[in-house]
Amino acid sequence: MPLLIVAIGVLLLIILIMGFKLNTFVSLIIVSFVVALSLGIPMKDVVHSIESGLGGTLGHIGLIFGLGAMLGRLIADAGGANRIANTLIEKFGEKRIQWAILFASFIVGIALFLEVTIVLLVPIIFSIAKELKVSIVKLGLPMVTAALAAHAFLPPHPGPIAVAAEYQANVGMVLIYGIIVAIPTVIIAGIFYPKLAIKIVPTAFTREGSASFGVQKTFKLEETPGFGISVFTALFPVILMALGAIVDMTQPALGFKDNSFIVFIRFIGTSSTAMLLSVLLAVYTMGLRRRIPVKDLMESCSSAVNALGMLLLIIGGGGALKQVLVDGGVGDYIAKLFEGTSMSPILFAWIVAALLRICLGSGTVATLATPALVLPLISTMPDVNLALVTLATGAGSAIASHVNDAGFWMVKESLGMTLKEAFGTYTILSTIVAVSGLVFTLILSVFV
Template sequence: MPLVIVAAGILVLLLLIMGLKLNTFVSLLIVSFLVALALGMPLEDIVKTIETGIGGTLGHLALIFGLGAMLGKLIADAGGAQRIAMTLVEKFGQKNIQWAIVASSFIIGVALFFEVGLVLLIPIVFAISRELKISILFLGIPMAAALSVTHGFLPPHPGPTVIAGEYGANLGEVLLYGFIIAIPTVIIAGPVFTKIAMKIVPASFKKSGSIASLGEQKQFKLEDTPGFGISVLTAMLPVILMSIATIIKLTQETMGIEPNAVLAAVQFIGDASIAILISLLVAVYTMGIARKIPIQTVMDSCTAAITQIGMMLLIIGGGGAFKQVLIDGGVGDYVAKLFEGSSMSPILLAWIIAAILRISLGSATVAALTTAGLVIPLLGQTDVNLALVVLSTGAGSLIASHVNDAGFWMFKEYFGLTMKETFATWTLLETIISVAGLGFILLLSLVV
């Protein structure tokens, strides 16, 4: 019965968002209340549960998410992202242009959220396409693959960051294992899949696309942008700090080294919030002060970044409320009992649940949060690596993007594709990322 109630709640959510065009955050709150009532939760506990869900989720995420948005905005507004892309294109040459796009999109994707990275990179990709007289989609698929993989697998992106907090996983381990999984996944979903897509829908590679909807784009002369090295360092600094701390921690545990003040300091600096704060301060200097940009202009960029993510934070909070209702309403315990004694790995189960919810709901972040509400009670029954469960949830939440996902329509319109062509390129691309990601996660689970 609890699973029937959850299924009904998801149908109501779809009706509210897609049918009645209600705001996603408001829809999540309404469904959270309805599902709580249907599960028989005491009336006096429902509001407290929803507040706990919103507060618990945003309390962990808001700092990382907010600072990460500012960092990405500073890099974008200073022209650092353009410098990274154009330098790599020049170094790789026309013959290896796809690999240049993959490398630059991956580096930029670490620092920028998916939608921001897409809007920033598409004009660059269009310009390269015109200059080299090659298909826009030939470059667009590798770009989208790299941005999507970093969005699904690597902190400080919302999905993996939120889920790591919910599962109690070490964010540094999620980042380290995420990189190991992300690199081969990007290769398969980017350059390799492009060759397959050219055979499936050859006509789509002749489309010219349109970025008119993006409006006036800020253009930089390359000599006016920050240097390539400093741009890459600024974008990757949070990853570097978190990775160093995680590697040292794993080495300490493996070798049995006693904790000391130096190790404590390294772990402090490598904490996600501190690492991103340090990186933001470095970016204020490298992307602003060092380039004689007034501090007020730099701060305006930071303010604009926070304004742009306000609604997304509320939606994530709404997803957290729904997740908490599933836990406090006993749905998670019910799922745990169903799989008691089962040999199915929580890694695979988390992926399956997230995939079903992603296809139903459209939002990867909401799908991942709802999965957490169902999977958390299972985690106490097994010694599975929590970082890998985080990544499998992220992988499942990327699968089969279709008409209920904003990314589907963005890709369709920018590249001038028909519905059929979008399904054969974007939807298939996201599915390959999800399935390949799961495969590499299961392989990694045999080692860690």
């Protein structure tokens, strides 16, 4: 019965969002109430369960999420993202243009959210495609691959951060393992698959894209920050979190005790501290150093946070649904079903996230709902690598982007493809990211 109730809840969520066109956050809260009552949670406890799930999720990621948005906006508004993209494209040359776009998009995508990366880079890709007289789709697919992989695997993106918190995984380790998994994944999906896609849907590669999509501020190259400082600023939170993770990895092996330096490194390597320091660095490198008034910089920060309002609520709504499933005993029920199972928790997390993603459309909601169903199984396996389970959840949440995913429509419209062409390119591409992510995570689990 608990699984049937969950299935009905998922179906109701799909009907509300796709059928009645109801707001995703409102739909999540309605379904949370329905599922809570159906699972037998006492009426007096239902509201508390929903509120604790929403607050618990946002309480941890709200700070990181907000600071991450500010960092991305400061880099974008200063022209740093343009500098990174244009410099790499110039260095790689015309023959390796797809590699240049993949690399640039991956760097920019670490600091920016999926949708922002697409909106920011599409105009740059438009101009390159016209200059080189190549298809916008040929250049667009590597870009969206890198953005999707960063979104699924790498902190400070909301999905990996939130899921790491639910599993109590080390964020720094998630970042390091995520980069290891993401690199071969984006090469397969972003470089090799488009060569096959041109045979599957050749008409897609004749498109010129939507010239009106993603219009943004244009920069003269001399007006933008330098390439080195732009890359350093974008990757600064990655550097700090990686330092913290390296300390955590090496300390037990080398057997040295805590001292003031180790405590300091661990402090600046925590995700919240790393993001705060990165924003302060960006205020200087992207603003004050270039004599941009503090008022203008703070307007960029404010506009970044203002745009997050509904997304934060949706993430909170996903957390509310997760808590209802926990309090309603669904996780314990699944744990009993899989008691004594030999299935890898990495594979199990991927399957659950993939099913939720296909049904719900939102990768973030899928990742937030997965831990409630996976944690009871993990609790019976003390040696599970929680960072790898986090990555498997992120990989599953990327699968089969289709009509119930906002990102699908953004990619389709920006690249000017038909529905069939979008299925043959982005839907398959996102599935390759998900499957490759799982495969490389399983391979990594053999060594760590």
